[in-house]
Amino acid sequence: MKIVVLIAALLILTGCMSLKNTKDLPAELLYQPPVLGQTATIMGSSEPGYMSLVGDRIAYIMEINGKRVPKERKEDYSATWDTIYPIATGEHTMTISYRIGGHYAVPSKIIFDAEANRNYQLNFVTDIGTEWFSKNSYVDFWVMDKATQQPVSDVIRSQLPAAPRVISYPIIINN
Template identity: 65%
Template sequence: MKLYMLALALPLLTACMSMKNVKELPPELVYQPPVSGATATIMGKMEPRHTALVGDRIAYIIDIDGKRVPKERKQEYSATWDNVYPLTTGEHTVTVTYRMAGHYTKPTKLTFNAEASKNYQLDFVTDIGTAWLSKDSYADIWIKDKATGQPVTEVVRTTPPPAPRTISYPIIINNR
């Protein structure tokens, strides 16, 4: 009888265990693009992997003016690097960070003045994930005018969080 009850309860218990306690952010905490008026845009940046064994290098936006950028439920924020976010003209503060495979940096803030009809993009220089024995110590991130390539913010240095951290290198196998 106990075995029978366990067999009946097992699917229910495993279903409850597999459901993560995922709560949606309240709408007032999620970034909403402007509805009307003069706008500009901003997006992250991705540099393709430099070897077949490690991931792409990505600088991405986490929030705009203190409000989280929208993402799909199971999606990581780094997967939103190519989303284009409309902005009103004027001063904005964006929180950005960098990721490459298991390496990442602490979020940092950049403030800039968005001008009408301009497109902006994150840019970065880093030693994280650039070589097998690199120091993995920093990522310098700034915002540039996408059309001219000229920076519109100062360069902000962000660093990985303090140890301990787990570093992984995904292995990509192409079966061609």
């Protein structure tokens, strides 16, 4: 009897563990590539971290024109840094961010004008995660034309999120 109860409990627990949050954003909130007209492409970028244990330094795109980019079964938006997104020609506003290990930048908006048949890349310069005791204070982003290696947007500065406020609670010991 104990074995039957144990097996039933294990089946219930493993069933609960395998349930994932399968609720996705509605299609109208996700970025859809253009189907007509001339297009260009945009992607994020990555550079090696200062230590192999920390991971790479990654600049990635979270939204294009107010629409979330699909994660395609990847857990984090930063895992989509190498996804190439087709975009229509004209002006685009993207929400972008940066991550290395446990450090990340506040998402920022960047605007650029895409020309037909061009390939663009989100580039960055930072002091976040560049060495063991780096200042961890900023990330500068810009969009670059991959063929000419020239910037096509203004430089946008992002910073780390504000440190959480320390809250203390008194400990009362009654004798």
